[in-house]
Amino acid sequence: MSDESSFISHLQVFATHPAARGLTDDAASLTLGGRTLILTHDVIVENVHFLPSDPPEDIGWKLVAVNLSDLAAEGAKPSGALMAYNLSGDTEWDRRFAEGFGVALARFQCPLIGGDTVRAPLGSARQFGMTALGEAENSPGRSGAAPGDDLWVSGTLGDAGAGLRIARGEISGPQELVEAYRRPTPQLELGQRLAPMVSAMMDISDGLLIDAKRLAEASGVAAIVESIDVPLSEALVGLMGDSRETSVAAATSGDDYELLFTAPRRSRRAIETVAEELNARIQCIGLVEQGEGLKFQEGGRPLPLPQSLGWAH
């Protein structure tokens, strides 16, 4: 057991309130005055979730985006944000962070309502936290996937993973992919529209395969992912080629912040209509079966599971 699993298991002993969902979800769901409140808190840490060389505006944007992505997966509309900020010791850096943070909040119509500012001792990795709360009419969670359901994703995958490698100087490639890493877009509107139609939904933050495995585990089913159907951007194919390796990389790199969801086959038409109306790309990439675990295939033939299914940060 990792120290993270071990710590969470100690918390689970007393996190018995239904809103906690056993701490297996990215967000809490609290009923209050007849309304369903969705609450999430994500922290981003220097050299873990962002690079010291990333522009501070982009780090501020990312803090908003990763949190609102958890609301998107619950079909929630943002009601407010609280921020935990580590002063950088550089007022211009702080100002630029605040600017990107504010632009993202405005873009996604989420008011800043509070927070805390602290100064960490010199030499500490900077970290920034945000609590997002939102209201949801339907909050799908990730435990309702049923055998026979389709498995879907929004957007294209792997762009941010390639962008991180470019930003780190490991490879050369287009700035468009770096932007995908630095400025993810939470799929709020799509999530809100899909929520009533899906059986389970979550955002892909750590990688398609690891997150599909988590969704399958939470639902007590098996998930089958077809590598040929993993949606790839032109920029990624241009950089890495249209190969099995590219699909595997796209299915196992993190930071996509796209939606992963399951729905009965009879909902296909309705789902495609929503995506057309929002001009959003979606792709059916597999299905849900009885059983457990994750199966990866190519053109229907089994592929070995990659050694790493994604990030675990």
Added chain:
Amino acid sequence: MSDESSFISHLQVFATHPAARGLTDDAASLTLGGRTLILTHDVIVENVHFLPSDPPEDIGWKLVAVNLSDLAAEGAKPSGALMAYNLSGDTEWDRRFAEGFGVALARFQCPLIGGDTVRAPLGSARQFGMTALGEAENSPGRSGAAPGDDLWVSGTLGDAGAGLRIARGEISGPQELVEAYRRPTPQLELGQRLAPMVSAMMDISDGLLIDAKRLAEASGVAAIVESIDVPLSEALVGLMGDSRETSVAAATSGDDYELLFTAPRRSRRAIETVAEELNARIQCIGLVEQGEGLKFQEGGRPLPLPQSLGWAH
């Protein structure tokens, strides 16, 4: 302008939602479905808000207490908590932190509903954040103090400040004071009962004088604090003597987590009755006048303001 004030001024530009209260308060107040939700997020940082030598159970307790103290000041009843945890790299330390955290949540009937666990790079100061949300029927805020109001505090002051010096090995003294530093008690029940009677309320986290000054500024009035009336514990008087120096130290040391509130004189009897019913110590320590700023006096004669009015962390 400090870098903190500068950063907050950048945020204030876009924190225009009424729930944000201009970011001048410790907590946000959001109306949702006819209910008033109070939200707060406080971070505690190693070597700033706690000592590396503090028992991990006490650090977990303190994270809960400092956040629930903000709810207490708003008269709110806790509805849930989300925690941001930095794994320590030591599973036994993590387990002990979780234990103290869980004990405090249970003691104050606040369910854990979510959060995030991260691993900061080696050498980073540990930091832990918590978002607390609660419901309030009356949420006094800190801007309603009016000339002629009494100025009150709960409990005794300065115990935690002396406890910190003992824990640091700067002086010798009783363990009781160290406990006051490590295990503050949020005044939830007192806050809930007082909320309908007070004109303004906040918790004393940074020191009586600095916090009284903040309350006066937010209310556009002057606050007068009588040093003779600063409530001191027997343990503190036993350690430091019953002197002006002790009162000044008690009025300027932080981490008390007691309530500071103002109320019209006609509410005196009702306030004292509530305190008696809860067996809570309260003390009228001054008054509110027209004007601005803070006045400190001894037996009615002006005292010079101490150079430091409290902590600014």
